[in-house]
């Protein structure tokens with residue numbers, strides 16, 4: 164595969180940008196080689212600067228559920244841009260997107276838009292601390308909630324990929340207020356709340372983790388978490404930045420029928436532009452400035468371009484049977500990859516929820532950080548390299564998820580299964 168333009172650009176990029184990338188997981192450290200520099204994308208395909216085309220399963224780490232450059236989303240952004248890109252003042256578009264979000268997430272009685280998932284989760288935990296007047300938070304090993312200081316403890320995604328789940332630069336006193344527990348283990352939560360429950364402001368969780376690879380919540384786990392948090396007056400925050408509008412129109416809280424106190428969103432609600440959101444119960448959200456004492460702000464929050472992209476995206480997601488079709492695509496890819504692994508005699512685990520899944524090189528069930536971490540990084544790196552050579556683009560990390568879009572055709576999926584078989588055969 165020709166890569167000389169990407170290589171030349173990478174040489175330039177590293178002289179200006181740390182590691183040549185603006186987000187670590189893009190650096191290809193986990194799979195070897197250098198990142199491909201992309202030129203354009205359309206539907207399910209991406210094209211790099213050397214003209215190589217790939218079937219894309221990263222989809223910008225989740226947002227592009229309608230495929231890249233959807234004509235209606237592009238038109239909506241172009242139209243909004245013609246009237247100005249940012250005013251720093253309220254616009255009608257913010258109300259429209261808020262209504263679209265609340266239509267699917269009724270638990271979000273009030274919603275505040277921000278510019279990233281990190282801002283959403285950072286603001287949500289500050290709000291939880293301000294509302295409860297407690298300092299400790301509980302998160303789960305391998306869950307990634309963005310890079311706010313309190314949340315970069317035993318984190319997943321790029322932190323897990325690079326083997327730095329606990330970042331440098333986090334004050335010890337702050338990290339001490341973050342308790343991390345294993346996912347899918349209710350008794351660990353119960354024991355911790357019995358010991359320090361009156362000091363805990365919130366539990367923040369990816370209800371369907373995607374940042375240690377995709378993990379499926381055990382039957383009764385999320386509802387058990389809801390009961391425990393209620394009995395200890397601890398707020399339950401669902402970080403649905405990835406799962407929101409992905410695992411169901413109303414995210415994991417719809418799929419599993421759980422009502423959190425606060426929800427964080429991002430990715431899909433921005434249709435590929437920078438948007439995050441946090442929201443929840445009215446009595447909690449009334450503590451957010453300018454109504455209450457918990458400060459949170461943002462120059463570009465609610466900017467018209469991002470709102471326009473989000474509004475159009477969520478409107479298109481209302482298309483009849485869209486999620487049934489995504490589910491069917493997910494099932495077909497999962498079955499095809501399972502069959503390929505069987506034929507290639509390579510032991511793998513595949514965890515799938517709807518149109519999001521992860522293939523682990525692991526002989527046993529992957530149900531939490533400890534089991535995910537046992538997956539073979541070496542095998543994944545070899546697998547990823549072959550996929551790339553044969554025109555399929557998975558996330559360059561064994562601890563991420565792959566995503567399908569409405570633009571992925573049966574032909575794309577068939578080709579992917581054939582390429583996966585080749586890659587598994589050459590492991």
Ligand code: KE4
Nearest residue numbers: 186224279280281307308309320369404405
């Ligand atoms: P951002 O700040 O990257 O917009 O969102 C942080 C975040 C919060 N919560 C969840 C559940 C997330 O998955 C994320 C971000 N996801 C990663 C990929 N798994 C973003 C990719 C990257 O870091 O470049």
